[in-house]
Amino acid sequence: QLSLRRVREAVVSTQSTGVRDILEGRTQEELTTELSVSIYDTARNDTAKKRREELERKRKDDEARREEMELDYLAPFLARIGAPAKLTPELAQQLRDDCLKDLKDRLVDMANLIQGRFEKETQQLQWKQNWYQQNQTTMTKEEEEQYVSFCSEAMFKIHILEERLNRHKELAPQKYVALEAKLMADARLSELLS
Numbered sequence: 001q002l003s004l005r006r007v008r009e010a011v012v013s014t015q016s017t018g019v020r021d022i023l024e025g026r027t028q029e030e031l032t033t034e035l036s037v038s039i040y041d042t043a044r045n046d047t048a049k050k051r052r053e054e055l056e057r058k059r060k061d062d063e064a065r066r067e068e069m070e071l072d073y074l075a076p077f078l079a080r081i082g083a084p085a086k087l088t089p090e091l092a093q094q095l096r097d098d099c100l101k102d103l104k105d106r107l108v109d110m111a112n113l114i115q116g117r118f119e120k121e122t123q124q125l126q127w128k129q130n131w132y133q134q135n136q137t138t139m140t141k142e143e144e145e146q147y148v149s150f151c152s153e154a155m156f157k158i159h160i161l162e163e164r165l166n167r168h169k170e171l172a173p174q175k176y177v178a179l180e181a182k183l184m185a186d187a188r189l190s191e192l193l194s
Helices: 002-031 046-069 075-080 089-138 141-185 187-193
Strands: none
Touching (some): 075 089, 089 187, 141 187
16 A cells, blocks of 8 residues: 555656646746737738838839939920020020920821831731732642631731821820920920910
């Protein structure tokens, strides 16, 4: 009985020590608890917050730089006349007219370019259709498929060019009026053109 008692005491002592160790470990864990913040919780995640603030700062810097670098549409025309410190009404009128003429020329050039591409594609399609009419009876199935593919692609290109030309014709007058308004609002010209 005495040895049984000693064995029980040893088991209880061992279990008590184990329980005490577990409790001490839990107490230590509670004292040194450090919660981790989810990477998706951007309000509390310092790394994400710093990154978001950095991106916002860069966006604002880029926007400010873009505004500074916005093209001065009068600069090339002022350079041509020697960039005078003070403009006369005649020079202001000449600048306005030159600037508007340059825009008009660029718009006409763009329309001509689109029109030229449209006509070239149309001529190629017409030539291919004539060729098909002449060789239709002697064509292989593969040549016929190539012809159909060519026609489909050509029609698509023609349609796109036609849309571009129509859009250009629609927007060109609006661009001209917008530039004219900008020139009239420009501080360097507005007083002299009134």
